[in-house]
Amino acid sequence: MKVTISDVARLAGVSTATVSHTINNTRYVSDETKERVYQAIRELGYTPDASARSFRTGKKQTVGFIVPDISNKFFGTMIEAVENYLSEHGYHLIIANTKEDADREETSLRLLTAGLVDGILVASTMEDFNRFDATIPAGFPVVLVDRTFEAKKYSSVCVSNFQPIYRSVCRLSGKGAQRIGIVGGLPRLSSTKERISAYQEAVEDCGLPQEESLVLYGDSMENSVQSCLDDLLAQKCDAIVVCQGLMASETIIYLHQKGLQLARDIDLVSFVDYDSNFYELYSSQMDCIVQPVEELGRAAGEQILSRIENPDAPIFEKVLTSAYRPYDSPNTWNGKKA
Amino acid sequence: MKVTISDVARLAGVSTATVSHTINNTRYVSDETKERVYQAIRELGYTPDASARSFRTGKKQTVGFIVPDISNKFFGTMIEAVENYLSEHGYHLIIANTKEDADREETSLRLLTAGLVDGILVASTMEDFNRFDATIPAGFPVVLVDRTFEAKKYSSVCVSNFQPIYRSVCRLSGKGAQRIGIVGGLPRLSSTKERISAYQEAVEDCGLPQEESLVLYGDSMENSVQSCLDDLLAQKCDAIVVCQGLMASETIIYLHQKGLQLARDIDLVSFVDYDSNFYELYSSQMDCIVQPVEELGRAAGEQILSRIENPDAPIFEKVLTSAYRPYDSPNTWNGKKA
């Protein structure tokens, strides 16, 4: 049946302690004994049972990542970067998808924190911090990713949302835009709130109309952008800010279908999913805000492993900055000239 | 510290067996006893330790998925579908990325099969079946996804590769194409081989030139398509078949940059990533082969769970069919008229 450490010990004529120590290099074992142990391992085809080991040591060598939408390229790329960092450090990655559903998130949080993983990364879709907080066992290593909460109880790795939006609105204004509309993501998310308030401050500072009707919200996941656009176009907007990559591509397609040409008929600025081929075609006709997704993933990996090492370390908040690429400055997209 | 089942048993005044049985509904417990147990659980805030449980039972309730490229939308969507199916059935998903590297794949296979997961799904990048086979412990539940091997030792869930390519070549020929070039993915993959031979048979059957120089291979991951296209264009191809979604979008961009217009200057047919916004813009100018990615993921989930239930079941090969959408027939992309 299953070959265990005792089988190896017996065949090698040593104790299980010695087998364990030679495998893990955790105390001195004479070369001769080592050789006997390895010989026995080879003969029996022994592989240590990861499940028993992690049960015994309490270390799972696994982290969980709770994601709102796996198939979204933004998160797909982040998952890749996280997995890359973790596997380099001997950790595994468990993925859970919430589809922006708080109940699913809560379930995943409970399951994962109940002895399945050493720590979790979460891009939370919850509005209520207390609900989130109540679901996490005390002291459990957590790093918030991309989205954070007002209450600064957990470490986080996010992207600067305010500055690029503020700047792009100012720039649109400087180019003569009269009415700038904005399509935000899910209103409850911290990222959305930051982006919307950047827009609102900028619009005010630039002396542009601050009408509530110019601020619309799309669902980050479904095809809900079209009605927002119809609404903004009916309001005679000459520039539109879109707060999220998936919605941006829908926007481009929809404007295209309506016969509107970017840069000529209407100005568009949008968060854009890093490295997406889609935008390469349009980077000369719109302002792109490119988020450092891979660094975000890598930083998330770093943070969670360091918290697992040292769960009582002070809260750490990392904010990465997005690149702002206006379309009529020399195109440096991906370092290539268009 | 940690609250264990013994703490609960002590507080409730019952045995650990009874606590276990009431939690798991695995033998009769009187209502009164149940109540005492649940009361104790609430009081202590007890959560069963998943690690101990899975060690004890030998069931991890987890499957591994070894993927060549997570950030590729094709696999991202598949991961989502798999995760969806698994979580519905109480399973977790561990993801490992190989970046089309056989060594990484081998490492992941070893790690995952050593007691971490109950079964694995793998879109293998290995050329050598024996190497793959030697890495899998005897009887370990495995389902191959998207890519298979000549030797039919493992169950698989794939997509029909031959028919759509054969048909599209015939159709190009029928429209008058004289020289059709093809850009395949990694030559070692079963999917690539099937697609290339479909092309070759069709080209022969249609009486078109069967020159070796018309068959080129791109790396599925890097930006290696451009040189292939330059080559084919220099050979005066009037139609090009591209075998993979990522390469297809690069192709569109590159042809666009060269000032070539699809459908007018050159005909393009390509496998396309399901649901990608990118193609929505081009579905009226090129032939699209749309793979049923979500069904693929769902079927993969079904197959691996049923193999875990019943590891000795006969090998099962499932082949899903892709949709072929020529561009000048009425556009039914996503059910919408363009």
Add this chain to the structure above:
DNA sequence: CTGAAAGCGCTTACAG
């Protein structure tokens, strides 16, 4: 330099 043995937190025959 190495071994005997406890114990991680559960589940599950076995027994009554």
Add this chain to the structure above:
DNA sequence: CTGAAAGCGCTTACAG
């Protein structure tokens, strides 16, 4: 209807 106890496969003080 429920309990006492073995045992899953490791790691790790403790002891010599």
